Amino acid sequence: MISVQEALQTILNNTQDFGVEEIPFLKSVGRVLKEDILADRDFPPFNRVAMDGIAINHRFFEQGIRDFKVEGVQAAGAKQKTMSIASNCIEVMTGAVLPENTDTVIRYEDVAIENGTATIQLDTLEKGKNIHTKGKDRNQGDVLVVKNTRITAAEIGVIATVGKSTVKVAKTPRIMIVSTGDELVEVNEIPEAHQIRRSNAFTLVALLEELKIKAETAHITDDKEQLKEKIGTYLEEYDALLFSGAVSKGKFDYLPEVLEELGVEKLFHRVAQRPGKPFWYGIRNEKSVFAFPGNPISTYVNCLAYFYPWFAKSSGFELKEETVILGGDVSFKPSLAYFLQVRIEVKYGHLVAIPVKGNGSGDLASLVRADGFIRLPKEQTELKKGETYPFIRYRN
Amino acid sequence: MISVQEALQTILNNTQDFGVEEIPFLKSVGRVLKEDILADRDFPPFNRVAMDGIAINHRFFEQGIRDFKVEGVQAAGAKQKTMSIASNCIEVMTGAVLPENTDTVIRYEDVAIENGTATIQLDTLEKGKNIHTKGKDRNQGDVLVVKNTRITAAEIGVIATVGKSTVKVAKTPRIMIVSTGDELVEVNEIPEAHQIRRSNAFTLVALLEELKIKAETAHITDDKEQLKEKIGTYLEEYDALLFSGAVSKGKFDYLPEVLEELGVEKLFHRVAQRPGKPFWYGIRNEKSVFAFPGNPISTYVNCLAYFYPWFAKSSGFELKEETVILGGDVSFKPSLAYFLQVRIEVKYGHLVAIPVKGNGSGDLASLVRADGFIRLPKEQTELKKGETYPFIRYRN
Incomplete structure (x- = not known):
């Protein structure tokens, strides 16, 4: 392990x-x-007017002149105009090109316009004001x-x-998501007492949709020959396969055996973690096969903890690493890494992780009350409120 | 204001x-x-086997019996079997129904099976072990x-x-996003010196896509009659309209006037904030019209700060409120609320907001280097590192 x-x-x-x-x-x-x-x-691609108002030559303002004859209007989207008389002004609109032969813009709020003359109501004025200069x-x-x-x-x-x-x-990979198990019926069917509905395959579809991957799904019954035939085809047609179920020690958990018979090289089976321990992973012709245990929480956390980073590295981007502050004491005795479901509360800029009580890896509904998992190290058994741990988020 | x-x-x-x-x-x-x-x-809908192994009657273990004859196999997805001899065992698979006449499961790791007899290699065993009980x-x-x-x-x-x-x-609302401004050309066109390409409408489309809203877009030139005719139609056909541009004090900023002529009641124009101050908002027949200023950052922050909460409340969900810790001193003199672009670093479970230097509301490219905006209150001018402020996130 x-x-x-x-x-x-x-x-x-x-x-x-x-x-x-x-x-x-x-x-x-x-x-x-x-x-x-x-x-x-x-x-910007030109000296861009940043305020609606008038454009002037600053040197006339400096000489004490406050009245400027309005020579025209420079609209946004119009070709650059040239002011013909240097002591005039041009009305200019936000986003417009600054007219040739002007260097400063005064906003309408600081100007009174009457009978074609603009009077600037300011005592001081910086040269180049209200201009977003080219290439700034x-x-x-x-x-x-x-x-x-x-x-x-x-x-x-x-x-x-x-x-x-x-x-x-x-490009996003072509992914096939395969559920296994004779106990599963379709979502629109009424299960008999000993049956349950398929759900993990759809959870995985939704998790992959977050990564913009449009995955396909299939279901195979616990029949060794069927498994072998179908998986053989999928290995040809897809870039990677995701399985849920049939990797434990059960009599009908044929999957590892079938995969190896199909030439998929096992790189590991079983990881020292809870939930999701019986995770099997292998490759064939560089194609990855992720075979997750069939319990809902196991499938869920393994997809986030392993498939997500694999996809990120394959595509060339980095998943942001988050850390959170444990909001309550946690005791976990087994010598396994522990993916603990938590709800996040943000308090004064602190990410506080409140443990969510679930009934183990089969308790699908507990995922609804949590925002993610914190990964608690294998070595520690007593984890204290206030300590910081890595966090895998699935809900914002 | x-x-x-x-x-x-x-x-x-x-x-x-x-x-x-x-x-x-x-x-x-x-x-x-x-x-x-x-x-x-x-x-679970039945007493569900939680480990691959054998199911027994606990009372025989208690009597000191360790060898149990294997009577059969209960597979996942198979109808519940009944153990006919109470002192026998049945092999059981994870996810299977616990067989009738058994009450405890021992995992394969703690059992040796030879010649049809399972020998339990445990000294103590809890009754009901490894069973996920019905309705738990x-x-x-x-x-x-x-x-x-x-x-x-x-x-x-x-x-x-x-x-x-x-x-x-x-249901998601039918939204029309309208850009205005003669300076704009399409994305696939080569702008002349005084022109720029349309971008805000597409930014809004992408922001609304995050909310699963599929918005439509249109562009109208700065012509009052055209504006009036087209907007009149949109007001009939859509649930809400979003505009970018034409709400400032410019000579061609007809939008507020046109909207009021069309019977849209102005509820406010201009908000004491930077960027995005000339924001105009009104309603007609309960339909909302959001007219954002045309600078890229203004449009962006106003969509996040106003449209997002409006959509959340309309749809019935709550946007999570985040707070972050300011990672550097900030000075902001004007008596305006300030939406400051920041990049978030998570350090030991603390959300630290690093201010991103931009060149004002026209500096579209600065959005790429930030993760969101913090809202700094109007009343304060000196904001200190370590203080906590509300945060609007656009990147995870």
Whole structure:
């Protein structure tokens, strides 16, 4: 039985590169950027008027002149005008190009305009005021968004601004999620007394959807020949397989055996953790096979703790590491790493983790009351309120 | 000019109910649940075997018996078997129904099986061990997920388990996002020197996508008649309108005037904040019109600070309030609330907000380097490292 750290390292040593695709920029939210986004010109691209008002030559203000004849209007989106008489002014709009032969903008609030003349109601005025000068924010060629950023609304604005109507992103892997177990019936069926409905496969679909992966699902009954035939096909057609169930010590837990017969090399089986201990992981032709134990919480936490980092490294981005402060004492005797369900309360900028009582790895409904898991080290048995531990979040 | 608090309260007094729709459960991630999800039966629905091993009658172990003849196998998903001879055992698999006439499970690790007889290698054994008893987690009729929860992968599992193949969720509003301004060209066009590309409308689309709202977009040039005609149509066809631009004091900032002519009642114009001060908000027939200033950061922060809470209250869920610890001194003189861009570092469970230097509300690219905004109160001008402030997050 290997440790959580060894298991994770093994998985991270077996990441895959799924390549790059170019997609419409507005479809790219949540995807991983695979090119640097450069400024196509200076930002702003011209001396940009920052306030509605009038533009003048500052030297006339300095000479004591306060009245300026209005020569015209410079609208946003209009070509740059030139002021023909240097001691005049031009009305200018936010976002407009600063007219040629002007150097300072005074906002309407500080001006009275009457009979075509603007009177400035200020005693002092800084030269260059209310102008967002060309190239002040960024210069042409500057990197605005670096490769491997996960795209949010903030990046969408920048991508649009520089004219990238399509953008290069990491391809998402083709993933098949397979549930096993004869006790399972479909969601729309009424289970008999000894049966339950399929749920883990859908939980995994939803967890992968958070990563913008559109996974497919299948169910295979506990029949060795069926398992072998179907998994053989999936290994050809998909980039990675996720299983839920059939990896424990049960008589019908054929999965590890079948996978090995199909040439999937076992890299580990069983990790020193609770829940999720019987986790099996292997590879064939660089393709990863994640076989999670079938208890709902086991499947859930293993997907977050192992598949998520594998996907992040495969795609080139970094998952943010969070730490939280334990909000109550916890005692955990077994010599296993412990993924403890917690609810997060933010108090004065502190992330406080309140343990959520569940009834073990089968208690699916307890996930609803928690926001994530904290990973408590194998070595410790008594964990005290106020101590800090790593946190895996699944709810914001 | 009203305060941020008054502006927010005004908007929250004008939320709308968009009704309820029933959708396939697997499409419901991110949506707001509009029904309680009840346990359709006990959880677990039967005395469930929690470990692979053998099931016995505990009283024989108590009498000192350690050898138990294996009478058969109870698989997961098979109908409940009955052990015919009380002093025998049955091999049982995780997830299986506990066989009738047995009361305790011993895991394979503590048993040796040879020639059809299982020998228990334990000195003590608790009655009822390794059984997840019927109804231990939840009872039939218990509320597992409460109405108004935003659905995550955790809820998907529960919804599947209780057999809700469709689920009631809040309808999302029909939203039209309108950009204005003659200076704007499309993303795939090459702007002339005095032009820039449209970006705010797309940023808003992406921000609304986070809320699972699929918004539409349009662009209208700075022409009063055009504005009036098109906006008149949008007011009929959509539940709410979002604008970017044309609300300042400029000569072509017709929007407030046009909206009022169309019968949209102005509830406020200008909020004591930076950036985003010229924000205009009004209603017509209970429909909200959010007219944000056109600077990129202004649009962005106003959508997060006003539209997000409006949508949350309209849909019935609560946005989590976060607070963060200021990671550096900040000085801000104007008597305005200040939305400061910050990057978040999590250190020992503390959320530390590092101010991100930008060049004002036009500096779109600075959003890429930040994770959110902290709201600094209007009254304070000197803000010290270590103080705690409310935080609006846009990146996790």
